[in-house]
Amino acid sequence: MLGVRRAGRAGRVVAAVAAAALLGGAVAGCGEGGDAGSDAGSSASAVVRTSPIADRLATLPAAVDGTKVVVGRSGAPRTVQVLVDPRCGACAKFEAAGGETLLKLADEGQVRIEYLLASFLDQGGASGSVKAVNALRASVDAGKFAEYHAAVFASQPKGRFTDELLLRIAERVPGLRGEAFDRAVAEGTHTGWVAGAEKGFEATGMQGTPAVLLDGKPVGAKDGSMFDAAGFARTLKDAGVGV
Numbered sequence: 001m002l003g004v005r006r007a008g009r010a011g012r013v014v015a016a017v018a019a020a021a022l023l024g025g026a027v028a029g030c031g032e033g034g035d036a037g038s039d040a041g042s043s044a045s046a047v048v049r050t051s052p053i054a055d056r057l058a059t060l061p062a063a064v065d066g067t068k069v070v071v072g073r074s075g076a077p078r079t080v081q082v083l084v085d086p087r088c089g090a091c092a093k094f095e096a097a098g099g100e101t102l103l104k105l106a107d108e109g110q111v112r113i114e115y116l117l118a119s120f121l122d123q124g125g126a127s128g129s130v131k132a133v134n135a136l137r138a139s140v141d142a143g144k145f146a147e148y149h150a151a152v153f154a155s156q157p158k159g160r161f162t163d164e165l166l167l168r169i170a171e172r173v174p175g176l177r178g179e180a181f182d183r184a185v186a187e188g189t190h191t192g193w194v195a196g197a198e199k200g201f202e203a204t205g206m207q208g209t210p211a212v213l214l215d216g217k218p219v220g221a222k223d224g225s226m227f228d229a230a231g232f233a234r235t236l237k238d239a240g241v242g243v
Contacts, residue, residue: 043128043165046157050172051150053100056107058174062145064137065114067193067200071103071146072112078241080111081213083206085118086132086152086161090227094210095153098220098232102212103146105242115149118201118209119194128161131185133194135166138184144176214239 051057062071068081080102084091105111117136119129132152139148148170152161155169163185170176170185184190204213212219212226214236220226225235236242 043157043159043162046155046159046165046168048165048169048172049151049154051100051103051147051154053104053107054147054150054173057103057146057150058144060103060107060146062140062143064140064193067116067196069115069117069136069140069145070112071115071149072106073109076106076109076112078111078214079114080219080241081114081116081204081211083116083118083201083204083209083211083213084153085121085129085209086136087121087127087129087156088209089156091210092153092156094226095150097229098212098226099153099210100150101229101232101236103150105236106146108242110242111236116201116204117194117197119198120201130191130194131163131166131188132161133197134188134190135170135181135185137190137193137197138181139170139173139176141184142176142178142181144173148173148176214241 060071061073062069064070072079082099082102084095084099102111102113106113117133119133121127122129136145136149136152139145151169151172152166155165157165166185167177167182170181201209204211206213206218210226211221219239220232220235223231223235225231233242
């Protein structure tokens with residue numbers, strides 16, 4: 001399933017262009033009232049996981065650039081944009097496959113990744129996407145974004161993200177928990193930035209998540225390769241990334 005952004009306060013579902021291409025029109029959105037569950041209780045029993053390449057991610061630099069988080073080493077020859085909402089089930093599947101492929105390329109210095117962190121699934125306050133993006137923004141200040149980002153998607157709950165769950169996930173990222181990070185999570189320090197990040201996502205013109213844009217054009221959606229690590233590596237190579 002692929003996340004679908006709802007347009008306006010009326011909550012009208014807008015079909016994702018990339019999703020339609022991928023699924024032949026059989027789009028089952030994880031929008032408000034759908035996959036983004038509102039059962040806070042189920043989050044308490046969520047299994048916390050880390051990335052299988054956490055050791056590599058721990059050394060990846062990340063910085064805030066306006067409403068984006070940029071991951072990768074200076075001088076990387078290509079830049080790709082990744083559009084995800086923390087509570088989109090399809091985004092979690094992407095991050096475990098194509099997303100990991102991109103991070104490996106970033107670690108090798110072959111690509112920089114611009115993350116546009118959406119929170120449209122939080123319309124109505126149901127999913128905790130805003131809380132998750134706020135915590136992700138705080139992890140940049142702690143120098144732990146890449147590792148925490150991967151752990152957040154790997155630990156996506158059946159219910160909504162809560163402060164308690166986000167802190168439990170942070171415990172699995174060495175050096176992340178601390179007074180500044182914990183306070184940012186508890187107080188929602190970066191919610192203003194989160195709102196700007198959502199507007200940045202909307203400005204791309206994409207109607208759903210996940211999406212990967214290379215030179216402004218989606219890659220890996222039409223053929224479904226973004227959900228297969230090896231397949232996405234081939235797709236990127238064909239596009240001149242990671243050659």
